[in-house]
Amino acid sequence: MDDPYAPARDALAGGGLGGGADDGDAGDAAASDPAILAARLDDNDPLSAFADRYRVPDGVLYMDGNSLGPASDAALASLDRVVDEWRDLLISGWTDADPPWFSVGERLGDALAPLVGADPSEVVVGNSITVNVHTLVGTFLDELLAGNGPERAGFERADGTWDPAVDPAVLVNELDFPSDHYAVRAQLRQRGLDPDETLRVVESRDGRTIDPRDVEGALATHDDVGIVFMPTALYRSGQLFDVSRIAQAAHEAGAYAGFDAAHSAGAVPHEFREAGVDFAVWCTYKYLNAGPGSIGALFVAERHHGLTPALAGWWGHEKATQFEMNTEYTPADSAGAWQIGTPPLLSAAPLEGSVELLREAGIERLRAKSLALTDFLIALVDDRLPEVGVGTPRDHAARGGHVALEHPDAERLSAALTDRGVVVDFRPPNVVRVCPAAPYTSFADVLEVVDGIGAILDSGAHEEYATGGGGVT
Ligand SMILES: Cc1ncc(COP(=O)(O)O)c(C=O)c1O
Ligand SMILES: Nc1c(O)cccc1C(=O)C[C@H](N)C(=O)O
DSSP states (O other): OOOTTHHHHHHHHTTOOOOOTTSSOHHHHHHHOHHHHHHHHHHHOTTGGGGGGBOOOTTOEEOBTTTSOOOBHHHHHHHHHHHHHHHHHGGGHHHHSSSOGGGHHHHHHHHHHHHHTOOGGGEEEOSOHHHHHHHHHHHHHHHHHTTOOOOOTTOOOGGGSOOTTSOOEEEEETTSOHHHHHHHHHHHHHTTOOHHHHEEEEOOSSSSOOOHHHHHHHHHHOTTEEEEEEESBOTTTOBBOOHHHHHHHHHHTTOEEEEEOTTTTTTSOOOHHHHTOOEEEEOSSSTTOOOTTOOOEEEEOGGGTTOOOTTOOGGGBOGGGGGGOOSSOOBOSSGGGGOOSOOOHHHHHHHHHHHHHHHHHOHHHHHHHHHHHHHHHHHHHHHHOTTOEEOSOSSGGGBOSOEEEEOTTHHHHHHHHHHTTEEOEEETTTEEEEBOOTTTOOHHHHHHHHHHHHHHHHHTGGGGSOSOOOOOO
């Protein structure tokens, strides 16, 4: 079969799933009965065998891999190897481990580069998302304040680039993950800029998504935007952004284009280099399945290599001379320069195994399966849960890896589901995020999740749970 997942797409495109064998004629029943359809999709799924290589506990339907991915045999093996190296090699592990710890940032950056469409020199692992937002937004603010920036054709700025007399603004959106705003505001403040003036926030029309025309409109209205910093996918609704369109609009306005790819890296293929992205940040604990608090990752376009990072540190020094301990900083001529201090080896080690599994599965195949899983989920919700809304765009090009289910009692519904082994999370005010991640989720799992939601809502079981828990999920 050319497209093993076509039936899932057809279920959605065809206006919904039928009620099963009792419905209509027997020939169509097989195609429209969700249980039969799920079994067929699972039988045809070329990635189905990968599920056995992840450690999801028995009895758990894990739908929260967009927050914390599960362990895999491969990730645990690469972690175990580094623990053994620490025990056996001690300090010599930096040079004598196989491969040496010293280059872990660059080596894992090389492994991630194909997932985001980058040259290996453009990606490195290090720090965390929030720290990387600080150092990268800070770096490009410094460039603007020094009078550098993408040229804006026909625009009167000193040297045709940035007028250092203009306070550079950073364009973000109101649905961003809050940590990014905190970090950008801090970087503006540290340069004597008032964030209330220079953090420009694109508003959402519907409270769920950001219309790319509003990003373009903000750039047309305000000529002081020096950095456009957007997510590749929104953490709550899962809307996927058109990276290439936003990067182009930023550059046409004379602004740098930066992205937070936390909610797409490892689930959606990217082409950062081709799209002209200037910089990007993401984490490795979500779709990259490298474990809680695992090391962050970043992309800096080759044309910017050689800049001095805002948060410079010895691990970003030119590698050949790093151990000469010169107090004068020479940045590495790669994205490696944005590393700061010693990499946390034990928080990086699982990534080696986990990314190898994704490479084996193939990012394009993972994306095809992910879209089919979310198509199937949305079709089932439409068909079986009339009181639940879908807050995620239905258009494939605008849909990331999870689905935002909207319900007025979302918090209690989320708690009831998790209590029953269907692990989801709640994001205020009314969203249950459901992430059927492609490497380890079956179509039968998706059907079970939807049936689980239906059973809870029908029985009112969620009403026994408290709200306002403010828990960590
Ligand atoms: C989009 C986004 N940005 C930033 C963060 C914060 O990342 P970190 O805590 O790794 O700095 C998260 C998740 O926590 C996120 O989802
Ligand atoms: N980073 C997290 C954490 O340390 C604890 C609990 C959750 C998280 C998350 O990643 C939340 C996530 N960024 C989100 O999309 O909401």
